[in-house]
Amino acid sequence: MNLTKEDKILEVKNLCTSFFTDEGEVKAVDGVDLSIEKGKTLGIVGESGSGKSITSLSILRLLQEPAGRIKEGEVIFKGEDLVKKTKKQMREIRGNNISMIFQEPMTSLNPTLTCGEQIAESIRIHQKLNKKKAWAKAVDMLKLVGIPSPEKRAKQYPFELSGGMRQRVMIAISLACNPELLIADEPTTALDVTIQAQILELIKNLQKELGTSLMIITHDLGVVAEMCDKVAVMYCGKVVEYADVKTIFTNPKHPYTIGLLNSVPKHDEDVEGDLSIIPGSVPNPFHLPEGCRFAPRCPHAKEICLTKLPHLEETFDGDKVRCWIHSEEWEKQGKAVNAHE
Amino acid sequence: MSNQALLEVKELKQYFPIKGGVFGRTVNHVKAVDDISFTVNEGETVSIVGESGCGKSTTGRAILRLDNPYSGNVLFEGEDLISLSKAQMRKKRKDLQIIFQDPYASLNPRQTVSQILEEAMEIQSVVPRKDRRKKIQELLETVGIGAHQMDRYPHEFSGGQRQRIGIARALSVNPKLIVCDEAVSALDVSIQAQVLNLLKDLQRQFKLTYLFISHDLGVVRHISDRIIVMYLGKIVEIADKKALFDDPKHPYTQALLSAIPSTNIAEKKERIILKGDVPSPIDPPVGCRFHTRCPYAFERCAVEEPKLMNVGNGGFQQVACHLMDEQAK
Ligand SMILES: Nc1ncnc2c1ncn2[C@@H]1O[C@H](COP(=O)(O)OP(=O)(O)OP(=O)(O)O)[C@@H](O)[C@H]1O
Numbered sequence: 001m002n003l004t005k006e007d008k009i010l011e012v013k014n015l016c017t018s019f020f021t022d023e024g025e026v027k028a029v030d031g032v033d034l035s036i037e038k039g040k041t042l043g044i045v046g047e048s049g050s051g052k053s054i055t056s057l058s059i060l061r062l063l064q065e066p067a068g069r070i071k072e073g074e075v076i077f078k079g080e081d082l083v084k085k086t087k088k089q090m091r092e093i094r095g096n097n098i099s100m101i102f103q104e105p106m107t108s109l110n111p112t113l114t115c116g117e118q119i120a121e122s123i124r125i126h127q128k129l130n131k132k133k134a135w136a137k138a139v140d141m142l143k144l145v146g147i148p149s150p151e152k153r154a155k156q157y158p159f160e161l162s163g164g165m166r167q168r169v170m171i172a173i174s175l176a177c178n179p180e181l182l183i184a185d186e187p188t189t190a191l192d193v194t195i196q197a198q199i200l201e202l203i204k205n206l207q208k209e210l211g212t213s214l215m216i217i218t219h220d221l222g223v224v225a226e227m228c229d230k231v232a233v234m235y236c237g238k239v240v241e242y243a244d245v246k247t248i249f250t251n252p253k254h255p256y257t258i259g260l261l262n263s264v265p266k267h268d269e270d271v272e273g274d275l276s277i278i279p280g281s282v283p284n285p286f287h288l289p290e291g292c293r294f295a296p297r298c299p300h301a302k303e304i305c306l307t308k309l310p311h312l313e314e315t316f317d318g319d320k321v322r323c324w325i326h327s328e329e330w331e332k333q334g335k336a337v338n339a340h341e
Numbered sequence: 342m343s344n345q346a347l348l349e350v351k352e353l354k355q356y357f358p359i360k361g362g363v364f365g366r367t368v369n370h371v372k373a374v375d376d377i378s379f380t381v382n383e384g385e386t387v388s389i390v391g392e393s394g395c396g397k398s399t400t401g402r403a404i405l406r407l408d409n410p411y412s413g414n415v416l417f418e419g420e421d422l423i424s425l426s427k428a429q430m431r432k433k434r435k436d437l438q439i440i441f442q443d444p445y446a447s448l449n450p451r452q453t454v455s456q457i458l459e460e461a462m463e464i465q466s467v468v469p470r471k472d473r474r475k476k477i478q479e480l481l482e483t484v485g486i487g488a489h490q491m492d493r494y495p496h497e498f499s500g501g502q503r504q505r506i507g508i509a510r511a512l513s514v515n516p517k518l519i520v521c522d523e524a525v526s527a528l529d530v531s532i533q534a535q536v537l538n539l540l541k542d543l544q545r546q547f548k549l550t551y552l553f554i555s556h557d558l559g560v561v562r563h564i565s566d567r568i569i570v571m572y573l574g575k576i577v578e579i580a581d582k583k584a585l586f587d588d589p590k591h592p593y594t595q596a597l598l599s600a601i602p603s604t605n606i607a608e609k610k611e612r613i614i615l616k617g618d619v620p621s622p623i624d625p626p627v628g629c630r631f632h633t634r635c636p637y638a639f640e641r642c643a644v645e646e647p648k649l650m651n652v653g654n655g656g657f658q659q660v661a662c663h664l665m666d667e668q669a670k
């Protein structure tokens with residue numbers, strides 16, 4: 001785990017992003033720490049509303065201001081803090097160094113331009129190529145992402161393509177500038193599984209070929225297991241566990257991670273009787289629990305969990321866990337407080 | 342579970358017209374469901390799986406006559422639902438309920454939970470008025486919502502709780518069959534597990550029969566007794582759960598199962614990656630509809646449509662694929 005700065009393409013430190021609404025402040029991202037190694041893939045998992053998307057939008061500085069604002073923290077990309085960059089500098093970084101793919105390709109593609117024009121345009125903004133050369137490169141990109149008869153497809157509009165094809169076009173656009181980091185927010189959630197398999201395979205192959213670092217946001221633990229090297233599990237705006245993929249799936253430590261893994265019905269395994277569940281539901285973002293955010297649902301919670309927020313601590317095997325169980329104080333604590341059966 | 346058929350779907354077709362030209366004439370049809378037959382026994386959970394546009398939801402809607410089918414028969418306890426008048430069908434819905442993916446869209450935002458349940462009982466007049474309040478309380482407790490919350494509005498509940506309200510509404514008329522159309526798909530996994538357990542529990546308690554429509558094969562494996570796999574409006578395989586997951590026979594079923602990313606990182610399996618996209622249901626391929634993407638397709642597949650045939654040794658398994666013939670030879 002002793003990585004030097006150079007090995008990390010991105011390092012997020014104590015990122016805090018809030019939304020200020022009529023009802024009050026929503027701490028969407030509340031002290032997130034994570035990092036991505038060069039050429040590697042980080043997965044972010046967690047339930048709806050846990051702050052996955054806002055983390056990525058904060059990194060890219062694409063928050064809807066002024067309602068949403070980064071309050072604190074650093075986003076170190078290649079040694080420089082993105083939080084301190086101007087809007088103009090960020091636009092350049094988003095065009096040249098970091099790209100993003102969203103869940104619904106239809107809403108992020110321009111319906112009035114052909115696919116070829118859109119790719120060529122993003123090439124021309126960032127590379128000084130003439131129209132003809134940019135078009136040729138656009139067709140190359142379509143070919144690269146596995147679109148059959150790319151010359152013909154380049155002349156078509158997004159609505160003329162299937163969902164899987166559109167996602168390929170999105171990938172082509174986002175890779176056109178040779179980004180060092182690609183952030184993909186639920187890139188395959190809207191797609192059918194057989195098409196998802198195609199797209200995941202494509203992303204993996206392109207990553208190998210181009211050496212791109214990758215951050216994948218997903219609620220699908222299968223996708224994480226297939227794609228990622230490292231995993232950050234988020235709950236209520238915080239990272240509760242951060243470890244390599246093998247550890248997360250074979251030796252998870254945070255009670256939320258364990259609960260999450262157990263409640264997924266698996267297609268390749270029989271479960272006798274009922275699924276194991278996490279009782280209750282995610283707390284209201286305006287009334288977060290004071291101590292550990294997971295305490296109201298946690299089968300192990302003790303007194304300290306209700307009052308004091310645990311830190312993200314490194315365990316003996318390099319796994320990082322935000323839970324009192326892994327502290328020295330734990331043994332001194334009394335009985336568990338939640339009487340879940 | 343019994344071997345008594347509760348629902349029999351026979352040669353069901355659902356074609357939606359495509360209008361065109363100046364006169365708005367029907368120029369073609371989307372063949373959303375194209376001649377499918379299956380049986381659901383009392384107390385059983387039968388799932389329909391397949392990718393978007395394969396006809397899963399259309400089948401569910403046609404059975405309940407939310408859209409009247411183009412042709413075919415739907416026998417419920419031996420009675421043909423298709424021949425019923427509208428008024429008769431409305432009465433029949435007491436026995437056949439449906440739960441949708443988005444509970445929010447199907448709950449009236451201006452009604453409290455108790456009004457929603459009361460209205461359902463009123464329409465079907467199953468519970469005498471004086472007993473309704475008590476029944477509502479029971480129903481809410483059954484689905485795990487405190488009865489003290491009965492005067493709240495849908496927006497005051499979380500997604501999982503709203504789905505529980507949708508379930509309570511379906512239960513309020515004492516149905517025999519519930520069609521669950523992607524009923525847990527929009528829920529987070531931890532909440533999804535709660536609702537799945539609830540559905541199983543209710544089935545035991547009230548001897549319910551489920552037709553469970555889902556694209557999630559993990560969920561389907563957990564809840565089903567038998568599974569129907571559809572592709573482009575056709576059934577390609579029907580089998581007992583064990584046979585389907587342990588020994589899938591249709592090349593599409595095999596590809597579908599192998600495409601699902603697995604959380605089992607110790608055992609990486611070789612993946613079958615299908616080429617291309619699902620063809621259009623307006624103009625589906627002739628012969629076997631899967632032949633354009635099938636890794637094993639041979640000449641016969643492009644000309645002759647395979648029929649569903651029994652292949653199970655012991656258990657129940659039917660497959661529509663010419664390879665079955667070839668292997669039998
Ligand atoms: N524009 C906004 N105004 C107010 N609150 C917001 C806004 N956008 C997001 N939030 C809140 O921020 C929190 C984190 O949201 P975020 O979109 O990051 O979740 P997520 O983990 O990506 O969830 P999902 O899995 O549903 O995509 C949530 O509580 C959400 O309600």
Ligand code: SF4
Pocket residue numbers: 254255256292293294295296298299300301302305310322323324325
């Ligand atoms: S800190 Fe306490 S409540 Fe939180 S996850 Fe750990 S044991 Fe559970």
Ligand SMILES: [Mg+2]
Pocket residue numbers: 052053054185
């Ligand atoms: Mg999101």
